[in-house]
Every structure is written in structure tokens, then in C-alpha cells.
Amino acid sequence: MLRESPPVTSHCTPLGRAHPGFRGRIDAIDAKGNASGLSSEELERRLIELGFVEGASVEILHEGAIGRDPIAVRVDSATVALRRREAMAVLVV
Amino acid sequence: MNAMTDAGIVRCALVGTPNCGKTALFNALTGSRQKVANYPGVTVERKAGVVHTPAGLCYSVVDLPGTYSLRARSPDEEITRDAVLGRLASETPPDFLICVADATNLRLALRLLLELKRVGRPMMLVLNMMDIAKRRGIEIDVKKLSAALGMPVVTAISVRKGGTDAVMAELDRFVLTSAGDCSWTVPSAANLRTDQREADAIIRASVKMPAKPDTLTSRLDAVLLHPVAGLVSLFVILFVMFQAVFTWAQPLMNLIDQGFGILGTQAHDLLPPGILQSFITDGVIGGVGSVLVFLPQILILFLFILLLEDLGYMARAAFLMDKIMGGAGLHGRAFIPLLSSFACAIPGIMATRVIDNKKDRLTTILVAPLMTCSARIPVYTLIIAAFIPNTTVAGFLSLQGLVMFGLYAAGIASALAVSAVAKFFFWRQEMSPPFMLELPDYKLPAPKSVLFGLFTRAKAFLYRAGTTIFAMTVLIWFLASFPTAPAGATGPAIEYSFAAMIGHAIAPILAPIGFNWQISIALIPGMAAREVAVAALGTVYSISGGAENQVGSMLAAQWSLATALAFLVWYIFAPQCASTLAVIKRETQSWKWMWITFGYMLALAYLAAFATFHIARALGA
Numbered sequence: 001m002l003r004e005s006p007p008v009t010s011h012c013t014p015l016g017r018a019h020p021g022f023r024g025r026i027d028a029i030d031a032k033g034n035a036s037g038l039s040s041e042e043l044e045r046r047l048i049e050l051g052f053v054e055g056a057s058v059e060i061l062h063e064g065a066i067g068r069d070p071i072a073v074r075v076d077s078a079t080v081a082l083r084r085r086e087a088m089a090v091l092v093v
Numbered sequence: 094m095n096a097m098t099d100a101g102i103v104r105c106a107l108v109g110t111p112n113c114g115k116t117a118l119f120n121a122l123t124g125s126r127q128k129v130a131n132y133p134g135v136t137v138e139r140k141a142g143v144v145h146t147p148a149g150l151c152y153s154v155v156d157l158p159g160t161y162s163l164r165a166r167s168p169d170e171e172i173t174r175d176a177v178l179g180r181l182a183s184e185t186p187p188d189f190l191i192c193v194a195d196a197t198n199l200r201l202a203l204r205l206l207l208e209l210k211r212v213g214r215p216m217m218l219v220l221n222m223m224d225i226a227k228r229r230g231i232e233i234d235v236k237k238l239s240a241a242l243g244m245p246v247v248t249a250i251s252v253r254k255g256g257t258d259a260v261m262a263e264l265d266r267f268v269l270t271s272a273g274d275c276s277w278t279v280p281s282a283a284n285l286r287t288d289q290r291e292a293d294a295i296i297r298a299s300v301k302m303p304a305k306p307d308t309l310t311s312r313l314d315a316v317l318l319h320p321v322a323g324l325v326s327l328f329v330i331l332f333v334m335f336q337a338v339f340t341w342a343q344p345l346m347n348l349i350d351q352g353f354g355i356l357g358t359q360a361h362d363l364l365p366p367g368i369l370q371s372f373i374t375d376g377v378i379g380g381v382g383s384v385l386v387f388l389p390q391i392l393i394l395f396l397f398i399l400l401l402e403d404l405g406y407m408a409r410a411a412f413l414m415d416k417i418m419g420g421a422g423l424h425g426r427a428f429i430p431l432l433s434s435f436a437c438a439i440p441g442i443m444a445t446r447v448i449d450n451k452k453d454r455l456t457t458i459l460v461a462p463l464m465t466c467s468a469r470i471p472v473y474t475l476i477i478a479a480f481i482p483n484t485t486v487a488g489f490l491s492l493q494g495l496v497m498f499g500l501y502a503a504g505i506a507s508a509l510a511v512s513a514v515a516k517f518f519f520w521r522q523e524m525s526p527p528f529m530l531e532l533p534d535y536k537l538p539a540p541k542s543v544l545f546g547l548f549t550r551a552k553a554f555l556y557r558a559g560t561t562i563f564a565m566t567v568l569i570w571f572l573a574s575f576p577t578a579p580a581g582a583t584g585p586a587i588e589y590s591f592a593a594m595i596g597h598a599i600a601p602i603l604a605p606i607g608f609n610w611q612i613s614i615a616l617i618p619g620m621a622a623r624e625v626a627v628a629a630l631g632t633v634y635s636i637s638g639g640a641e642n643q644v645g646s647m648l649a650a651q652w653s654l655a656t657a658l659a660f661l662v663w664y665i666f667a668p669q670c671a672s673t674l675a676v677i678k679r680e681t682q683s684w685k686w687m688w689i690t691f692g693y694m695l696a697l698a699y700l701a702a703f704a705t706f707h708i709a710r711a712l713g714a
Contacts, residue, residue, distance in 0.1 A: 004677070024417045029282075044282040049161040050529055051200050053289045061311070065320035066416040070425070070528055072318055075304065077198050079310075079532040081412040081425075086527045 015058060015073065016088035023059045024092040027054060031089040043089055050082075052090050076079040103269060104153050104185055106176055108209060111159035112200050112405070112533040114221040117251040117542050118141075118193055122260065129549070133183045137172045137446070148265040155187070161201060163208055164279055166449040178275065188269055190262075196226035196233060197246070197307070197534065199300060203292035206242065208280060216244045219260055224562040225536070226235035230303035237299040253541035310534045317406070322516065323413050327650035330406075332445055334397045335501060336494055338470070342389035349389070353382030372570060374704055380566030380628040385558055387474075387550065387624060391467040394436050394545070395550045404536030407432070408530055416529050421509035422516030424448055425528045427457040434464035435501075436550075438673045441466075441679055450526035456515050458680060459690055460508040462673050463666065465501045468623035472664050473500055479645035480568040482656040503665050508699065565618040569629045573614070592633065606663065606699060607656040607706035616669065623669045655709035662705040666698035682690035 012027040029047055031040035052075055062072040070083045109115040123142025132139045140156040157176055158169035165174040179186030192209060194202030206301050239246040247263045250256030316322050357378045364370040401407055407429050415425025426448050434441030441461045448454040477493050484492050572592040595617060598609035609635045619626030631644040668691045678687040
């Protein structure tokens, strides 16, 4: 929780592609063109409500047995389960 | 407190994110002085209670459903939003809000709090679970936090005796001001982001976090969320749960059974022979006793569900099951409602409110009654005990327990199959909505709150046994006793009763699935509640047989194994519960879905029982 605003970088990857053990910081939330069936605004709001905001530290703790989905992600002080499809909107560095 | 207390009782509302220990705090504050009812028009539970402070003040408290935001995406969250905003017609708006936060996880709670502040009502913040926060080395500067948030902040350990003293003291000190202007509007993503940044800044300034998160939770999750070990653990937990329901309850059940046996004999000896004696011994004691005997099993099942929930395991189960359930067109979140349906489909269907997508919710509601509810246990145990030999398989597994497990498995398999079919027919082109869920840290359940939950469940069951089931027992006794046999009749008296007339009328329809007219009779009162069928069979057979024998041995003598198996299979599927159908109507706000549920379950029950009966017969049963 002790952190400064992250530097803006161009080489960020979607959290939805990361493997267990990955540690990083959220660079941006970009829900445009997401495959979740929600509008990009709505998915963005839901992600923020669970603590996914720029600068938060993330770590992938676990993944499901089938299709490596869903994933359990540590977001700062909380653990959140979500599917990789939605995690694609979370860009991490 | 200021003079406003004289005008009437002060109302406060507890608001917080899910898993913040809000209900534990509510229980600690109100003790037994609480009432659980429904908000009018919706099936959202309304929990209200009264707090008496040491200084003699009296507050009324409502415990609002947990939410991350006032955006209200589900009926539960709508109640929270409307209650906080004072929009509920049935409810006087709260005079102030008590925001509850898990001290180990403040980020989401403080963001919600900043949103709540815009409503303009006086507020205080309770930092719950301070014991866990301290143990983990989280240091919170309460004074600084209070200054930054502009409201009183107190700490609490809801599960410990005296753990809410600070909250009580603050309630005595709290200066109630009138509500300011409400500037709340539905937050956009940008608003939420700004709030979260502000919350994070406040936390940075007043909270010192340890470098490492909860190590116990990480170590447990390494096994319990492991792709393979996690699933194995889940199935072991479920298997232990069902074996426990079947074996632990036995001594207590025998005790209750014997108790009612003695009561019946006593009443039989005390009362003069005739209608009254028959009514008391056969109708009342026999009927109610045969249902009450299942209380221990229902309590053990609820004990497991409550413990798993309080431990924080239920969300993990949803995580593990999401992909498997997704294959059947169900949402991972449906796992919790469906697991609750093992106890009773009614709370299960009500729990589907956590699923915010309407289609997902409807599918879950549609299949929830297929999960083996506790009301089926009386029926299953009776038939299994009477027809399945009490032997062990592979040296340690009870055959009876295995059959029971099989019946549960059949319920689960059919629920998954039906939901896959429903998804295919009704909304195949729809996207499946997101699965996003917080996984709370593991916590030892507080014995008091578990006992409290068990007590509520037991009360509900006893209330049902005392009202619906009792009334149905009396009705079936009446149907089976009147009109009385004419003078000089040769057959047993029940052959001349109304029950026999109804039974004989529907018997031809049920004959192809191996049911005789006695079963046909028992199924009718069994519509009130499944377990009533046991009492009904008891009444039908004990009257027609004349003797006060065990229902089970009576059935073993009267039914073929094929009939018994068909009866078991009928009960996996049959929509034999009027209350469940009523809840489906209420939750979906439509008759259509209620009739669809009734129709498909009846059709499945008939077809499956038909197949079972004929296959069993062909195999010589």
C-alpha cells in the first residue's frame, strides 16, 4: 500500500495472460472490446470496485484446473477470483 | 446524545462490504433482541434489532445486505441503496449509518465509505476484526483515520466478549446531527477511481501494513486452491459431510424415536379407545414424531454449511467449481445457492440473489430444487433402512451410505444436465457474464454465531413441523379415518375413507411406475412438504395395519424392491414441495417459471421412476 504513482510504460501485458507467480503493478484498466458481455464502462466499474486501480500491486496466486481458469489474484490487501477473459482488461507491468 | 432521542428511538443502519463481519457485529450488539423478516414485496431478509447502551440509550439497528457500492446490481444491493438513501416506503430512513470495515482489508471498505459520505447522513466507522489485524502486525492510527475521514472511528472484535465495548461507548458519545444534503449520484468509473485513489491515500497516511500478507491463508490455499488437490479436498469435504449426516445423527435419532414411542404408548394407555385416542396417538404423536426425528440430520447438514461459510471456504468452492459449473451453463457463484439447496431449496433459491445476471439466476433457480434437500432425507433414510441391507462395501464403506451418496450424486448430475439443456434452449446466444468474487482470508468461525445460525434453522424447522406439517398430519389422519367403516365391514377401516377414494382415483396413473394406492395417498399431503409423505405413509399403514409398528418394517413387508427403488428415484425429481414452488413464483415474479419448474420436474420424476421400476423388475427385484 506504500507506493507512488506508477511510471507510464508502453510494454504492459494483460493480466489475463499472466502465469501463477506473476507479480506486478496495474498500469491501466482498458475494458474496451472486452469479451465479457458487459459494456466497457460496466466492466471497468466492477474491476475498480474489487480494488483493480492503477498503481495497485497484483500477484497471481492460483489458477483453475480446467483451461487454467479462473485465476485467484492478490490485489494489494485482498484476494479476488476472476476469469482470464475479464482479467484481459487489466493491463499490468 | 442530544435531545433527538426524546423524540423517539434513534435508528441506525449497518453498512459494509461482503465478508466484513457485519453480521457478527450485529449479533454482538443486539444479542437475542433481533427479528428476522422480509422487506415487503421482495424476499430480501430484513434483520433488525435493538441495542441498549451502558448509559441507557436505546437504538434500533438494521443489518443491511453487504455491497461494494450503492450502484445496486442485485435485489439485495437495491435494498441497501434504497434504505441508505431513505427511499424505502416501508422503512423510516436511518438517522445515522454505521459503516463496518474489515481492519485487515480496508481498501474496498474505505472506498465504499467515501461513496456513503455523499449521502449526507451522520456516520461512524467500526474497524472490525482488530484482533486479526493486530496479530498480523497491521497498525492503524485510529485518530488520524478519524480526522481524515471526518467521522468517529472505533475498533471492535465482534466475536469476543466485551469486543464491542468501544462501539457501545461511541454510541453513548455520538452526537447526532440532522442529515445534510444528499449529493450521491450513480458513480461512473472515473468517480470510483477517484474515490479508490483517495481511500488509498488515506490508508497510506494512517495505516502501517506488514510486508507479508496472511501466511496461514496462503499456506492453506496452496492446497485448497491447488488445481488437483483443491478439487480432491472439495469432494472429500462433501463426502465427509454426507457420511456425517448419515452416521452421527443416528444415536440422537434413535433417542427421539424412542421418546415418541414411549409418549405414544402412554397416550394410548391413558385415553379411552375411540376417535380421540386414534387422533392423539396416530395423528398427532405418530405423525409429528416421524418428522421431528430428522431434526438431528438437518442440524448436522446446516452445521457443515455454516462452518464452511464462516471459515471462508464457500468462495473457494465457487472458484474451484466455476469452470465445471460453467460447462453446464451455470455460474461459479451458483455453487453457493446450490449447496444451500442441499439443506433446503427455499434459502437456496433466495441465495441466488447474489447472481447479478438474470439468465444465470433463472437457470440456477430452475435446477435448485433438484439438489437433495434435507426434507428428502426422511424419505431416503426410511426407504434405505427398510430395503438396503446394512452391510459394508470394500471393508469400510456403508452400503446404505453409498446409496445415499448415489441419490445425492444423481440430484447433482441431473441439475447440471438440466441447466445445460436450459442454457441451450433458452439463451444459447447469450454471453456468460463475468465471475468476480473476493476470496476472504480464512477465519475460525465464532462458536456463538454458528450456534445462533443453527438455532435459527432449528426454530424454522420446528415451526414448520408445528404448523404446516402438523396441519397436514391432521388432515391426512382425517382423510384416512373418515368416513368410518360401515358396521359389519370386513376390510380395514381405511379402505372406506376419503384417502382411499383419492388414492384409488390417481393410482391407475401411478401404477405403471410401481406405486400402489397407499403411496398415491401419501404423495398428496407430501406436496405440502416432502417429509410429510413419511408421516402420511405411517398414518396410512399404521391405521390399515392396526398395529403401532415401525413404518420401515411395514413397508419392507408390503413393497417390492422395485417399488422402493422407483419411489426413491421419484423423490430425486418430483416437485413435491408447494413452498419451493411458491418461492420460485415470488423470486422470478412470474407464474411461467413456476409452472416450467413444476412441469419439467414432474415429467423427469415419472419417466425416471418408470424406467427404474421396469429395469429393477426385469432384473428380478
